[in-house]
Amino acid sequence: MARADDTALFEAVRAADLRVAAIGWRLATANAALCDRTEAGIGLQLHTLDQFDSGRREAARAYFGFATPVAVEGVLVGGPAERAGLRADDSLVRIGSVRIAELPGRPGTTDRLVAAQLGIGALPPEARIEVDAIRAGTPIHLTLQPMRVCKSRFELDLDGGFDASADGAMVQIGSGFLDDYPDSQLAAVIAHEFAHNILHHRDRLEARGVDYGLLAGFGANVKYFRQTEVQADLLSVYLLANANYPARAGVAFWERFGPSKAGGILRSRSHPAWRDRVATLEAEAAKVETLSSRPLVPAVITERGRPLDGDWQSILIRHR
Ligand SMILES: [Zn+2]
Known part of the structure; x- marks a missing residue:
């Protein structure tokens, strides 16, 4: 027994x-219409x-x-x-x-x-x-x-704390998020990681010769990582809206997570400052909220066959 x-x-x-x-x-x-796998x-x-x-x-x-x-x-x-x-x-x-x-x-x-x-x-x-x-x-x-x-697996990592990751085929999320955040904000974290897989970011970073490892986030690789991060944030707004979650769920998540948590992959140097991410998510959510058709398919989807060019500055909106 x-x-x-x-x-x-x-x-x-x-x-x-x-x-x-x-x-x-x-x-x-x-979001099946946005996936090529x-x-x-x-x-x-x-x-x-x-x-x-x-x-x-x-x-x-x-x-x-x-x-x-x-x-x-x-x-x-x-x-x-x-x-x-x-x-x-x-x-x-x-x-x-x-x-x-x-x-x-x-x-x-x-x-x-x-x-x-x-x-x-x-x-x-x-x-x-x-x-x-x-x-x-x-x-x-x-x-x-x-x-x-x-085509994606979604997995809870019971020992994962506040880590979230995407390896191309799977999204893994640490159990820390489940204790502290409501479903819509949990969905925002999952949507960000899922966006990396939909956009084939791992393959496209590898095609640029970027190495995952201790030095990820430093040197010449930073611009490619940041481009993938901003792209994933942008796409996450559409993934949420298409699934009938609030388009601003990511904003709500970051307003709570950003000030309170240090460390973890979400705060590594490869990622833009969280206040800039909030500003970017806000601006995209404002656009999405004016559109009623579903599913919405943003330009970042049609551009996913192109090599990363490292331009993250033009797609990131700065916090003022
Ligand atoms: Zn990311």
Whole structure:
């Protein structure tokens, strides 16, 4: 049996994972038209027994009922999985051609979870998907209709503090933000990181020979980093508006975060001063608020095939 403190922890982690997943899903569905890399979205947050450390694995198995190594941590409201009738704690046998038992996994890792996510994302976005699962010991069969969404994973980092990052395929956000900020402001942080991926910033920085590492943010690289930061801020306003979040959510976030927090990637030298970022976000939100059509597709999207030119000054608005 799971101890009471384990179950409280399990439910707290589930709630936090689902909060990040729901925001990511809302952004990834509403902005599909802005993404040149899309995939089959089913609106399912998965977890794997492998990811629990050995001290909690048996408690997790008992609590979540893992009849297979990958189970539904939660379904996203209004998504294909929910509409098809999948529920939290259903254990997955297969989703389309993705057979859970055949996925490689190791204890203490999320290998099998990532393999499942990638396999599901690679399914054809237009075709119906047959799902076999086990619910409370009983096999069930469902059919779901996926939708085309931006290709991106959204992940909570429980040890991540106030760090947020984007590696081209994934957005990762530290749990510190969840404790201190409401959903719309959390969405602003996630939208900024998501914007880096939509704009292929990592690839475009690498194409410029920019190195990620201790010296990132210094020397000749600064202008390229800053250009990507300002571009991500600008695009984030549109991503938020398209997903029906307040266009000014980023402004509200920075007005609270800027004065209070030191350190972390959001304050590194590669980033412009936060008051200038607020001024830039404000000006873009003011433009967006005059436009009623959705989705809005800003110029920075159509320019993403071009090499970075390092011009961040002309797109940053200075705080006065
Ligand atoms: Zn950034």
